[in-house]
Amino acid sequence: MSSVLLPTIKKAFCGVTSADLVSPNTTSPEMIQPLMPADFSSVWTFLLSFSALHDWLKLIVIGGILETCRRAFYWGYNIFINSFFISATFQDGDDSYDWIMVWLTKQPSWSQARELQISTKSFGLDNPAILVPGEEDDASSLVKGSRKLAYMPSVSTTHSIWYKRRWITINRSKEPSGYYGQHEELLTIRIMTRHQSFLNDLLLEAKQEYMTAQGHKISIYVSNSSSEWRHVASRPKRPLHSIVLDPGIKDLLIDDARDFLASKSWYATRGIPFRRGYLLYGAPGSGKTSIIHSLAGELGLDVYIISLSRIGMDDTVLNELICELPEKCIALMEDIDAAFTQTLNRDEHASEEESEEPPESPKFHESPQFSSRLSLSGLLNALDGVGAQEGRILFATTNKYESLDPALCRPGRMDIHIEFKLASKFQARELFRCFYLPVDEGVGGEDDDIPVKESVESGSGSSESKTLIDFDIPSEPPKVSPPSTPHRAVSERIAAHSVSHAERAPNLSRPKILHLATRFADAIPDRRMSMASLQGYLMGYKTRPFDAVKDITAWMEKECSP
Numbered sequence: 048m049s050s051v052l053l054p055t056i057k058k059a060f061c062g063v064t065s066a067d068l069v070s071p072n073t074t075s076p077e078m079i080q081p082l083m084p085a086d087f088s089s090v091w092t093f094l095l096s097f098s099a100l101h102d103w104l105k106l107i108v109i110g111g112i113l114e115t116c117r118r119a120f121y122w123g124y125n126i127f128i129n130s131f132f133i134s135a136t137f138q139d140g141d142d143s144y145d146w147i148m149v150w151l152t153k154q155p156s157w158s159q160a161r162e163l164q165i166s167t168k169s170f171g172l173d174n175p176a177i178l179v180p181g182e183e184d185d186a187s188s189l190v191k192g193s194r195k196l197a198y199m200p201s202v203s204t205t206h207s208i209w210y211k212r213r214w215i216t217i218n219r220s221k222e223p224s225g226y227y228g229q230h231e232e233l234l235t236i237r238i239m240t241r242h243q244s245f246l247n248d249l250l251l252e253a254k255q256e257y258m259t260a261q262g263h264k265i266s267i268y269v270s271n272s273s274s275e276w277r278h279v280a281s282r283p284k285r286p287l288h289s290i291v292l293d294p295g296i297k298d299l300l301i302d303d304a305r306d307f308l309a310s311k312s313w314y315a316t317r318g319i320p321f322r323r324g325y326l327l328y329g330a331p332g333s334g335k336t337s338i339i340h341s342l343a344g345e346l347g348l349d350v351y352i353i354s355l356s357r358i359g360m361d362d363t364v365l366n367e368l369i370c371e372l373p374e375k376c377i378a379l380m381e382d383i384d385a386a387f388t389q390t391l392n393r394d395e396h397a398s399e400e401e402s403e404e405p406p407e408s409p410k411f412h413e414s415p416q417f418s419s420r421l422s423l424s425g426l427l428n429a430l431d432g433v434g435a436q437e438g439r440i441l442f443a444t445t446n447k448y449e450s451l452d453p454a455l456c457r458p459g460r461m462d463i464h465i466e467f468k469l470a471s472k473f474q475a476r477e478l479f480r481c482f483y484l485p486v487d488e489g490v491g492g493e494d495d496d497i498p499v500k501e502s503v504e505s506g507s508g509s510s511e512s513k514t515l516i517d518f519d520i521p522s523e524p525p526k527v528s529p530p531s532t533p534h535r536a537v538s539e540r541i542a543a544h545s546v547s548h549a550e551r552a553p554n555l556s557r558p559k560i561l562h563l564a565t566r567f568a569d570a571i572p573d574r575r576m577s578m579a580s581l582q583g584y585l586m587g588y589k590t591r592p593f594d595a596v597k598d599i600t601a602w603m604e605k606e607c608s609p
């Protein structure tokens with residue numbers, strides 16, 4: 048054995064073999080014996096006697112000590128950081144990320160930074176005009192507005208700023224997330240303080256600044272490919288009075304939604320799911336989407352748009368999205384019938400309760416390709432299954448009410464059904480007034496309201512009740528004597544391009560506009576045109592109310608001719 052070991056060790060550590068030390072003629076065991084150790088300590092001493100092995104061991108010991116020191120340093124550093132700093136991480140796509148980014152762009156010390164990323168991103172704030180800093184005082188600036196270019200922390204660089212006599216470091220990084228090489232952006236803020244309240248104050252300040260910058264806007268969210276809600280836009284609140292519906296509809300919607308939002312404990316004590324669904328159906332361009340956005344502004348709720356026919360939508364994704372909705376919000380499913388006719392298909396394993404609907408339902412034969420994996424039972428379960436979010440208001444719109452599955456329309460899922468019809472004379476008149484009355488005078492003055500006949504059959508108002516509404520507006524508007532000769536001269540004098548529409552419109556008195564509105568409504572047959580078409584027509588006469596009235600008959604004939 049020794050004859051094998053010795054050459055191996057020598058070769059390994061010294062690069063020589065026993066063959067180099069002893070000549071082939073002198074390899075007798077007696078001659079090798081004195082080189083071999085007798086016990087373990089001797090083996091150790093023997094091994095150390097090789098200088099290379101000695102150096103290796105020294106290296107291992109020194110390396111080990113250095114690594115231990117390094118780890119000890121980081122351990123101490125982390126303890127120090129955790130004791131004297133508070134770290135918070137914000138993820139791009141989350142609301143708080145936008146608050147902090149907007150807050151950062153407004154920090155004065157930020158302007159001293161040497162390494163920045165310049166961005167025109169609005170972080171959800173809807174203000175398209177972007178000023179380069181300094182341009183706001185420049186009369187010749189290209190745009191007017193208040194939003195400046197965003198100076199963002201550049202990626203992978205740590206920046207420090209002073210805020211309220213605290214040292215803050217900011218680090219923006221991109222971390223791999225999910226599949227397909229996607230990255231998510233993280234922003235880490237480290238504040239030199241021992242009190243978490245400082246972080247809370249900072250967050251509160253950032254949120255308040257964001258809300259102030261957002262002003263009177265509603266936030267719109269859509270889902271991304273990872274089935275997460277993303278803030279895509281902030282829209283100005285649309286005033287309720289700008290939407291002209293038959294009398295009673297707006298009041299019913301707003302009162303019911305307000306009552307619902309204030310009734311959480313009522314629902315809880317009765318064990319009724321705290322959810323409310325509204326189905327708005329009827330003619331295209333009759334104001335279904337507009338009223339939902341307007342209601343969102345009125346109720347101070349954000350709108351979450353659920354697109355049932357988008358690629359990748361299936362039962363699981365829909366369920367996840369509905370579970371992820373915040374407690375108080377408006378979930379909007381537009382054109383729910385399109386999802387039926389194009390993509391929805393009845394799950395073979397649908398529950399017995401749902402399968403009571405007639406098998407001849409149009410969706411069965413109207414589904415040409417089963418491109419989506421979304422099933423009707425998946426939709427029904429998502430709407431009121433165990434994971435469905437409490438407190439949400441669901442609005443669904445459709446142009447084909449009769450094609451909807453009865454299970455989808457039943458109370459508890461869609462509690463209130465409201466029909467939106469083509470424009471009545473009343474609506475045509477109100478729309479005209481909206482267009483030409485000065486903003487501060489508004490619409491709906493009590494002196495000129497048209498009496499309407501309204502029939503409302505309403506339920507008890509609980510979640511399980513359904514309200515059916517059918518508004519019938521008389522086609523006879525009050526007769527008003529025709530106006531004097533239209534002031535063509537007034538409208539023809541208007542030519543300037545550099546003034547606003549309001550400035551170019553003739554300054555007519557309220558009675559005159561009401562008079563014209565009545566004549567306009569007289570020329571429009573009841574329930575023949577959509578409000579969107581009438582709006583489109585009036586858009587061509589923004590500053591010419593007399594011409595709008597004069598040309599309406601010819602336009603109607605053209606529109607109604609086959």
Ligand SMILES: Nc1ncnc2c1ncn2[C@@H]1O[C@H](COP(=O)(O)OP(=O)(O)OP(=O)(O)O)[C@@H](O)[C@H]1O
Pocket residue numbers: 289290291292330331332333334335336337338444445446467478578579580582
């Ligand atoms: N009742 C209304 N009052 C005021 N404007 C209206 C009304 N109805 C429609 N409009 C105008 O017509 C346009 C389209 O309206 P909206 O999208 O709300 O209609 P819709 O019923 O949702 O149509 P669709 O069913 O095709 O989606 C909007 O610009 C809106 O301003």
